[in-house]
Amino acid sequence: MKKKIAAVLVATLMVGTILVGCGSNSTASKGTKHSAALVTDGGGIDDKSFNQSAWEGLEKWGKSQGLKKGINGYNYTQSSDDADFLPNINKLIKAKYATIFGIGYKLDNAISSAAKENPKTNFAIIDSVVKGRKNVASVTFKTEQSSFLAGVAAAETTKTGRVGFVGGIQSDIIKTFEAGFKQGVKAVNPKIKVDVKYAGSFTKADVGQSLATAMYNNNEDVVFHAAGGTGAGVFTAAKNAAKNGKKVWVVGVDQDQKEDGAYKGGNVTLASAVKKVGTAVEDLSKQAAKDKFPGGKTVTYDLKDNGVGIVNDNMSASAWKTVQQYEKKIENGEITVSPK
Amino acid sequence: MLYSRATKALAIPLISIIAGFIIGAILMLVFGYDPIQNYQNLLIGSLGDVYSLGETLRNMIPLMLTALGFAVSSKAGFFNIGGPGQYLMGWFGAIVFALNFANLPTWLLITGSLLSGALLGGIWSFIAGFLRAYFGTSEVITTIMLNYIALYFINFAIKNWLASKGSDSSPNIARRASLNTDFLQKITNNSTFNWGFFIAIMTVFVIWVYFNKTRSGFEVRSVGLNEAASRYAGVNVKRTIIIAMLLSGLLAGLGGAIDGMGNFQNISVSNSLPNVGFNGMAVALLAAENPIGIIFAALLFSALQIGGLSISVYSNTPSEIVDIVIASIIFFVGIKYIFEAALAKNWLKRMHKKMDRGADK
Incomplete structure (x- = not known):
């Protein structure tokens, strides 16, 4: 945890090689790096459960891409109150994270309205289905x-x-x-x-x-x-x-x-x-980085696919x-x- | 004398704030984070652009109103811890009204929702006030208990009456009933800033006038200063207690109503009592229960909370550090009495010495 805060990014991994596919969801603006962040639903990322699992998935993805925690990499924001959902999401949007995860169904309203205002950002909601937004992927688990x-x-x-x-x-x-x-x-x-x-x-x-x-x-x-x-x-x-x-x-x-x-x-x-929320977060981040984010779709994880x-x-x-x-x-x- | 009292009134909160920030900075240094960068992020994240400013101002609304509520009861000498419950009742009342009377003309729909929210909050604190006035029941205990009754009753009501099956939040209120309009969204870059802010500011001034220019406000203050003396002077103490408590809940309820209609647009099952009810108490304490002071104290708290969210976005510092800063500020406000006592003692001693010297001459 102890390290310099100066967010100098040296990660040089090229992830944008496959730029075919559904181009409706354009991702990171410049360069080929992809960034992703999540917003917790009230618990911290150390809740030994849901949020932690999501964060570990994101960390795993970020590290595999040679990204660092912080701007242009991967990150999280914690919500201490329902009133924090939207400000948290908006702060991440402003910090130009290309994919933003709402961890938990409680965030569906906030994700839906943020997605409406920011059609170029990818959003994912865990455990809920947000309908009618082409840039929101809904993730459910059996x-x-x-x-x-x-x-x-x-x-x-x-x-x-x-x-x-x-x-x-x-x-x-x-x-x-x-x-x-x-x-x-x-x-x-x-x-x-x-x-x-x-x-x-x-x-x-x-x-x-x-x-x-x-x-x-x-x-x-x-x-x-x-x-x-x-x-x-x-x-x-x-x-x-x-x-x-x-x-x-x-x-x-x-x-x-x-x-x-x-x-x-x-x-x-x-x-x-x-319930491998982490796997879901990891998968979707990967797909987003390849510009294949399943926006507008519902992704279901079950026993068979190990979700x-x-x-x-x-x-x-x-x-x-x-x-x-x-x-x-x-x-x-x-x-x-x-x-x- | 007057001048020195005013500076003293300002000096203590200011010292507390600075001390709070210093404690936060020390902690950050100890744990290896950069305080200057973090405070900078905090400032930019709370006031740096129209969006952040909009969020900060919106977040001030419930803080101001719950703080005012706490201040009113506190001036009358009562410790109304029921802010969270009254806030929740207000939120609930406003949403229920807005959902059930969605066909009313817009102005009526909005005022009706706000009023029913405020009223429900008022009823909630009235219960505590009534028990206090007629049976001497400790308002601390009753308001704490009423908080839990409100929380669980509302959770029950949402699950059983408002939410569709399986969901745990009510449907959203009509866009027309919302205090958050397209125009405000546009000028604040999609923040949740809403018209409720102006209602809250107006309320602050109304309460200031109430305390300083009306008989009832004076009675409330006098009961707070000395109940027995007020009774002797002909003040109807029972009525005053009830009025102060009722008003206190009305204000917190209005805070909840505005937050519901301006920020959330619906109401959902909550895990625990809303923090804002308790934070309101802290704001009131920092402002020494002065209505105008509450505006500034709420701005500070709100900026810390909203800006605090930015800290972990732009650095590795956990956002909890902001909670420590806030807690330290309140801590220093709390121990101001020690400072004051120390100062007063010193002052008395010096006065005595002077007088002694005067007597010698």
């Missing part, structure tokens, strides 16, 4: 599929026959996690009870902790969270329960959350239903095997997971 596998993992692991789900804010996006999880549990054993709770926030670890503690006390031994920063509390609750001798698990979300489950004496992360998936953190061999079997079934279309 998270019901990865959540289905999380459900299978939970059902294969539970000893008590009860599992829990902690959601962030009740919205279409988080509902897909809930729906997928329930279907996965049901596929393995319809008798297992799924307890669903919502924290009403993506940033309240304390609420996540109290919800999860209640669940573990209620003999629900596997909890899947789809709650961003709130999920940190779910891990705390699980670790506390584990230290008291209970055998409990958490299924992480968005990123591989194995690290978050580590405590002295063990690890409570069973698996992680990953979502399940990571085995501490599953038993037999459970993991079952999960992989279901994974194949979903991929080849034998099982269709409903998002609702």
